[in-house]
Amino acid sequence: xxxxxxxxxxxxxxxxxxxxxxxxxxxxxxxxxxxxxxxxxxxxxxxxxxxxxxxxxxxxxxxxxxxxxxxxxxxxxxxxxxxxxxxxxxxxxxxxxxxxxxxxxxxxxxxxxxxxxxxxxxxxxxxxxxxxxxxxxxxxxxxxxxxxxxxxxxxxxxxxxxxxxxxxxxxxxxxxxxxxxxxxxxxxxxxxxxxxxxxxxxxx
Amino acid sequence: xxxxxxxxxxxxxxxxxxxxxxxxxxxxxxxxxxxxxxxxxxxxxxxxxxxxxxxxxxxxxxxxxxxxxxxxxxxxxxxxxxxxxxxxxxxxxxxxxxxxxxxxxxxxxxxxxxxxxxxxxxxxxxxxxxxxxxxxxxxxxxxxxxxxxxxxxxxxxxxxxxxxxxxxxxxxxxxxxxxxxxxxxxxxxxxxxxxxxxxxxxxxxxxxxxxxxxxxxxxxxxxxxxxxxxxxxxxxxxxxxxxxxxxxx
Numbered sequence: 001x002x003x004x005x006x007x008x009x010x011x012x013x014x015x016x017x018x019x020x021x022x023x024x025x026x027x028x029x030x031x032x033x034x035x036x037x038x039x040x041x042x043x044x045x046x047x048x049x050x051x052x053x054x055x056x057x058x059x060x061x062x063x064x065x066x067x068x069x070x071x072x073x074x075x076x077x078x079x080x081x082x083x084x085x086x087x088x089x090x091x092x093x094x095x096x097x098x099x100x101x102x103x104x105x106x107x108x109x110x111x112x113x114x115x116x117x118x119x120x121x122x123x124x125x126x127x128x129x130x131x132x133x134x135x136x137x138x139x140x141x142x143x144x145x146x147x148x149x150x151x152x153x154x155x156x157x158x159x160x161x162x163x164x165x166x167x168x169x170x171x172x173x174x175x176x177x178x179x180x181x182x183x184x185x186x187x188x189x190x191x192x193x194x195x196x197x198x199x200x201x202x203x204x
Numbered sequence: 205x206x207x208x209x210x211x212x213x214x215x216x217x218x219x220x221x222x223x224x225x226x227x228x229x230x231x232x233x234x235x236x237x238x239x240x241x242x243x244x245x246x247x248x249x250x251x252x253x254x255x256x257x258x259x260x261x262x263x264x265x266x267x268x269x270x271x272x273x274x275x276x277x278x279x280x281x282x283x284x285x286x287x288x289x290x291x292x293x294x295x296x297x298x299x300x301x302x303x304x305x306x307x308x309x310x311x312x313x314x315x316x317x318x319x320x321x322x323x324x325x326x327x328x329x330x331x332x333x334x335x336x337x338x339x340x341x342x343x344x345x346x347x348x349x350x351x352x353x354x355x356x357x358x359x360x361x362x363x364x365x366x367x368x369x370x371x372x373x374x375x376x377x378x379x380x381x382x383x384x385x386x387x388x389x390x391x392x393x394x395x396x397x398x399x400x401x402x403x404x405x406x407x408x409x410x411x412x413x414x415x416x417x418x419x420x421x422x423x424x425x426x427x428x429x430x431x432x433x434x435x436x437x438x439x440x441x442x443x444x445x446x447x448x449x450x451x452x453x
Binding site: 037173 | 206209211216222301304307308310
């Protein structure tokens with residue numbers, strides 16, 4: 001389906017247009033799924049430690065929920081924020097349903113994720129310059145794993161999902177001011193944990 | 205990774221999953237806004253009775269009483285309505301956060317605006333006299349409320365300090381009435397030189413507060429007489445018989 005000309009036609013459409021088309025014909029929902037499946041898949045992976053199979057189940061549940069709620073999508077909101085919000089809630093629901101055997105918000109970052117956190121460096125203290133290097137990927141994971149969930153998720157959204165403050169506000173349903181505060185606190189907590197566990201390394 | 209899109213579409217078709225209708229979302233939004241509005245309205249009412257009770261606290265008697273400022277304030281604060289006000293503001297905040305864009309606003313801002321709206325609305329409702337009527341209904345019908353409110357009249361249960369309150373039981377003459385106090389004790393009140401506040405006149409069943417002094421055991425000389433609750437509220441004979449001040453909820 002991805003390679004055919006029909007897909008290319010849908011590829012250029014806006015999210016809102018695809019939402020409208022999906023409501024007219026459920027087959028069109030496929031193109032909306034294709035647009036977001038990888039992003040949401042990685043989001044789930046970063047926040048859970050479930051198996052690939054279970055991750056796909058969560059992803060499927062998310063898209064079913066999105067489909068059910070298509071009429072409730074507010075066009076004033078970015079569709080991506082809306083779908084991430086549903087994903088965020090669904091991950092939490094999934095965690096509550098399977099509490100005994102799962103660990104939501106546990107860390108599941110691949111090396112690529114860790115390297116992408118280098119944006120975290122650019123607007124903050126030098127400590128991150130020491131930490132975020134290819135050699136230190138494990139240390140980064142270690143520090144992130146020690147962060148409280150609320151801080152970890154917000155850092156993921158900001159630096160791995162590359163969301164703006166307003167988008168994070170829409171995803172987590174928190175005021176933008178609170179998002180900014182949380183990000184700052186998350187950074188300083190990150191720094192504190194790194195220092196406390198002697199995770200800083202020298203460049204030399 | 206399996207073709208999630210295909211799987212999702214198969215599930216949608218197999219289980220005949222349909223998107224919720226626009227009406228469903230409209231009703232959901234309306235329900236949230238209605239509950240928010242209702243909470244604000246109830247907060248306004250709670251605020252209006254709070255204002256009524258504060259306004260009818262005898263602040264000027266603080267100097268004449270032997271109570272410390274803390275004790276006096278502890279008696280004067282209308283806890284019952286303040287707690288209700290806080291509960292309704294909390295509920296209103298909760299529902300506002302659930303509205304489409306409610307989460308974007310700062311908690312402090314939402315609560316501050318809710319409090320301001322409740323106070324302004326409360327002043328408006330107080331001026332209509334509704335708060336006084338509502339307070340009377342609670343006083344009349346809810347024993348727990350009477351018990352909580354009794355603390356507010358504690359000052360008026362100290363005849364040795366010159367403060368007495370209760371319900372007129374009998375009018376013996378233009379100079380003398382019989383009163384059953386808040387503890388259920390009987391008093392003969394000398395009203396010959398008493399100043400009656402406002403348009404208050406002696407009447408059986410009327411609940412009053414008296415400033416004066418003890419003459420002898422069971423007799424009190426009144427200097428000033430005020431209505432017990434707000435302006436004019438008459439008690440009923442049946443309440444005298446039930447000795448309602450001593451009842452427990």
